[in-house]
Amino acid sequence: QVQLVETGGGLVQAGGSLRLSCAASGRTFSSSAMGWFRQAPGKEREFVAALSWSGRYYADSVKGRFTISSDNAKNTLYLQMNSLKPEDTGVYYCNADNTPYSSWPYPYNSGFWGQGTQVTVSS
DSSP: OOEEEEEOOEEEETTOOEEEEEEEESSOOTTEEEEEEEEOTTSOOEEEEEEETTEEEEOTTTTTTEEEEEETTTTEEEEEEOSOOGGGOEEEEEEEEEEETOOSSOOGGGSEEOOOEEEEEEO
16 A cells, blocks of 8 residues: 655744655655645645656746755655745645656646645744
8 A cells, every 4th residue: 555644844934944755655656756746725736846767847936945855765755945935835745656767747646645744934
């Protein structure tokens, strides 16, 4: 059974930093594209960042502030978030593609999702 578990969310002041982790179990995702998405209250879920064999991809709103990375030995995906802004507030979800050797964009709606972790940035 595949599980993605996000941790690292919390409350931080604007300008601060957080590091999110997504621990995967049940299968190895080292060859699959993975990504981070977020959902703010009253808004649709949106893309934040993705990592695949072809590179790293970011939403324009987080470029230069967020960094996506992975540790294949730990089967864990990370999102380092710096210079946080109140508009970064939301529930952050980890996603993994069901297909190996995929790249971004990939059909994330049919992939695996974590339960989400809350990030709140105060002004």
